[in-house]
Amino acid sequence: MALRRGGGNGGSDGASGRRILIIVGHPDPNPSRFCRALADAYADGAERFGHSVRRIDIAMLEFPLLRTLEEFEHASVPEVLRLSAEAIVWSEHIVLVFPLWLGTMPAMLKGWLEQVLRPGTAFAYPDQAGSLARSLLGGRSARIVVTMGMPGMVYRLWFRNHGLAGMRRNILNFVGIAPVRETVFGMVAGGNDMKRKGWLEQMRRLGAAGT
Numbered sequence: 001m002a003l004r005r006g007g008g009n010g011g012s013d014g015a016s017g018r019r020i021l022i023i024v025g026h027p028d029p030n031p032s033r034f035c036r037a038l039a040d041a042y043a044d045g046a047e048r049f050g051h052s053v054r055r056i057d058i059a060m061l062e063f064p065l066l067r068t069l070e071e072f073e074h075a076s077v078p079e080v081l082r083l084s085a086e087a088i089v090w091s092e093h094i095v096l097v098f099p100l101w102l103g104t105m106p107a108m109l110k111g112w113l114e115q116v117l118r119p120g121t122a123f124a125y126p127d128q129a130g131s132l133a134r135s136l137l138g139g140r141s142a143r144i145v146v147t148m149g150m151p152g153m154v155y156r157l158w159f160r161n162h163g164l165a166g167m168r169r170n171i172l173n174f175v176g177i178a179p180v181r182e183t184v185f186g187m188v189a190g191g192n193d194m195k196r197k198g199w200l201e202q203m204r205r206l207g208a209a210g211t
Contacts, residue, residue, distance in 0.1 A: 017051035018092045020053050022054070022055040022056070023055075023056045023058065025058055025112075027059050038145055046210060054091070063112065065114075084115075092140055094177065096109075097147075100147065100155070103159060104162070123175050136176060148186050152187075183203075
């Protein structure tokens, strides 16, 4: 199932908490992928503390890639992604969980973002030439959660967070989503059980805080 609605005890649909959208951006549908365990832990913490949670797993979606500017500007969001676009508008906080591939997000996640963050949903073109585009998703925050094979410090210092910085500035901030926080889990493939349990507990705490 591509989009799941969590129970929670409230969220802004109820008495308290936040509306949180969790996006699992790993293209491999294998349920044992650690990205899914991290997303599960965040959702568990969030729902236990009264936040309303929805979850999208892009590996479970079959959608076309955008190929032309005309399609991006004027075509409708594909029907299979309509609920995805609605969930972004519904949300108050967005959590993106994905592995680092070639220094940035996997292509399938990028293709999904291109489809759902359309004009009219995520931003509006200026009315006058020379003006800036108007963001439509202000008031929302986000957290980027990334797994990688290299040490996280190496990615931050040597690669200067290149892929994550571009995602934060050029995509999320552009459509009004801020602040955008980052959580990096390095050397995931070699992590022992104790380290992984610590990472999962960290995600539960973040979920409970709704950040």
